[in-house]
Amino acid sequence: MFTNQQINLETLPSIDDVDFKPISKQYLKIIVINRVFLYLLIMAGLFFAKFMVKEDNFHSLFWYAFALAVIFFILNLITALMAFKKRKYAIREQDVIYSQGLLVSSMATVPISRVQHIEISRSWLARKLNLATLKIFTAGESGIDLKIDGLDYSEAQKINDFLSKKVNGPD
Amino acid sequence: MDPIDFYQPSRQSPKGILVIFALNTVKFIRRFFVLFVAFGLSLSKKESFSFLSTTNLTLIILGIFLVIFVFAILKYLNFKFHLVEDEFHLSAGIINKDATIIPKSKIQNVYIKQNFIQQLINVVSLTIETAGDDKAEIEINALDRTTALDLKKQLFSRTQGVDPNLVGQSSQNNVFFKASVMRLFLEGISQNHIKSLLVIVPFLFGLYHEFEKYLQDFGISDRLISSVNFETGSFLNLILANIFIVILAILVSMVFSVLNTFVSNFNLEVVENNETLEINKGLFNKFSLILTPVKIQNIIVKTNRLKQYLGLHTVSIKQAMVNKKQQRNFKVVALEKPQVLLLIQKIFTRYNGEGTYKKPNIYYKRLLIWRSSFFGALANIPAFLILGNSFWLINSVIITWIVLFVHFTYKKASYQITEEYLTVNGGFIDRVHNISELHKIQSVELKQSIFQKRKKIASLYIATASNQVKIPYITEDTAKSIHDYLLFKIESAGRDWK
Incomplete structure (x- = not known):
């Protein structure tokens, strides 16, 4: 039978009531290792250039460039560590929510009924730390896709199973 | 004409050979165009290709055309399609055979198009598009219109769970909108001319670059320079020359916009069917799609x-x-x-x-002001480099622009x-x-x-x-x-x- 009850907007489930879950603390290691690795590479490149380049201009600027790299490294590390706390996710009955970002914070919601496919991907480091990245795709190239980094592998699998069942199951 | 039985493997209309031939020739010429030009130029300059007498050259060109033509025939012979229940089957390919099967339910769109050659020999092409990337589409080059319409109906019929015969009878085609020549003209005139100018300018530069040598040989640039007469150097002359260039640019882009609008939207009409809308348009390339x-x-x-x-x-x-x-x-x-x-x-x-x-929120307005002021301030740097000390004059333009931009963007x-x-x-x-x-x-x-x-x-x-x-x-x-x-x-x- 067709019904058309008026919806009381106040009683709709609100985003403010959602209990967000943080991602695994282990992922902090990956963040730090990735950053350290990147900046070590940059600094190694700088030193390599120091021995190869013969021009005087470069040598007078070298320590400034090096200091700049160090400052960027520290700033980047601090913001990345502070932003870590902002990475949170929630699975509701009907949708998946992921929020992140310190300077620009975002909170993306994908209804489970609009999920096209789900993917679990694990890098070498993530495999060592028993972590996984869960990617949730919607239709269309312009869509907002979710990419939840740093989930416990078992947790990621559990979410994957839950979502897959809902996506493929009878409506 | 006998209706084609889509349930038997069939080829397209034999006219398809011509269409494939023409398409491949165009593709060939486009791919080797630069080569031709370079070749022609060196030919006209030096005599090093003296072994190429006119007869030899004609023979080579004829040979190339013959090869393309044979390929077109082979492609035609090897291109077969038919329907099996709810699937569309296609086999194609001369040496590498491709067999494609598309379930009807996966078909996203079916277009009927007609380019210039197809208009001449009175056939249409039918494109079947499936979900997925750009390459996931099939084009049948030459079908006569009734067959194409029939096939389209067949392809759509099962996906909507309607008997194809029923669709044919009950759909009344009601032309809902038709764009008149006058309105297309106005549409062309009122287009964003800066945009079309951006399309034209690189094209002209490219052409100029390509034929620079020729132009120099003819001494056109000398004549141009002498006719504009820069040497007096008076401010008025400079302004006049600039105004002339601007007006010329606007006129050219206007003509371009009008022509472009005409060619792509000629005979634009929206036809209302029972469940769907149909858009038809195009002068050289006729295009028809179902929404x-x-x-x-x-x-x-x-x-x-x-x-x-x-x-x-x-x-x-x-x-x-x-x-x-x-x-x-x-x-x-x-x-x-x-x-x-x-x-x-x-x-x-x-x-x-x-x-x-x-x-x-009003915050949006403030943000717009901040952002555009930032870019405005940034624009002062190149202005200083170009105009020297009188660079601040440019700010009167920038500020007007900022005021207009912020006001209208927020208002809209x-x-x-x-x-x-x-x-x-x-x-x-x-x-x-x-x-x-x-x-x-x-x-x-x-x-x-x-x-x-x-x-x-x-x-x-x-x-x-x-x-x-x-x-x-x-x-x-x-x-x-x-x-x-x-x-x-x-x-x-x-x-x-x-």
Whole structure:
């Protein structure tokens, strides 16, 4: 039978009531290792250039460039560590929510009924730390896709199973 | 003519050989065009290719054409298609044989097109597009029109669960809109000429570059320079020359816009069938496509001050999973305002365009001022390098621009959310309305910077399968309640969005 009850907007489930879950603390290691690795590479490149380049201009600027790299490294590390706390996710009955970002914070919601496919991907480091990245795709190239980094592998699998069942199951 | 039995493997019309031949020739020439030019130039300069007598050259060219022609015949002979129950089968390929099977339910669009050659020999091409990337489409080069229409009907019939014969009888074709020559002309005139200028200028430069040597040989540039007479160097002459160039550029781009509009929209008409809408247009390349309202994700209505005065509106229809090149054709130009609403209502049946619109927070205006001032200040640097000490003069232009930009952008920004539709308006020179159906929304994202968080401001990004709209800078509470409302709408609608 067709019904058309008026919806009381106040009683709709609100985003403010959602209990967000943080991602695994282990992922902090990956963040730090990735950053350290990147900046070590940059600094190694700088030193390599120091021995190869013969021009005087470069040598007078070298320590400034090096200091700049160090400052960027520290700033980047601090913001990345502070932003870590902002990475949170929630699975509701009907949708998946992921929020992140310190300077620009975002909170993306994908209804489970609009999920096209789900993917679990694990890098070498993530495999060592028993972590996984869960990617949730919607239709269309312009869509907002979710990419939840740093989930416990078992947790990621559990979410994957839950979502897959809902996506493929009878409506 | 005997109707083709689509359930037996059949070839396209033999005229297809001609079409394939012509297409391959064009492709060949386009690919080796630069080579030809270089070859021709060196031929005219030096005599090193003296072994190439006229007869030899003709023989070579004839040989190339013959090879292309044989390939066209082989391609024609090896191209067979038929229907098996609810699937479309195609086998093609001369040496590498491809067999393609497409289930009818996976077919997204079927277009009927007719390019210049096809118009001459009176055949049409039929393109079948499936979901997926750009390459996932099949083109049958030459079918006569009735066969093509028949095949199209067959392809669509099962997907909608309707008996094909029934469709043929009950669909009455009612021409809903037809663009007159006059209105197309106005549409061309009132287009954004800066845009077409940006298309033309690199093209002209490219041509000039290519034929620079020739021009020098003819001494055209000398004559040009002497005719414009720069040596007097008087300020007035310089200004006159500049004005002349600007007027010439505007005229050229105007002619270009008008021609472009004419060629791509000639005989534009929107035909209303029972369940679907059909768009036909094109002069050299005739194009026909069918719109199925359920598959349409967004409608974008565009106009500007001048066009509004002339009563011209452009409606772009966004369907999911259509490749970029085709997307351009999902456009109806030169509509009058009442027609726009009618067209929208044909697709979004319960849209009425009424109700009040809400505005973004005043924070948006402040942000626009900050941003444009930043770029304005930045523009001073190149101005200083070019104009020297009198660079500050440019700020009078920049400030006017900032004032106009901020005023109009903020004035035009608004949004409306009703029971079933979301409308977001925006634009600076253009006035853009973006309408989407709530239950076709794919995902919602709330974004705010650290400064906006303190002021409790947020933006909302809403994605459908064909594009993304932004409700800019509203209060955090509003954003959250819209977020909740949209999700409620999507999730209570179930999974039926295509």
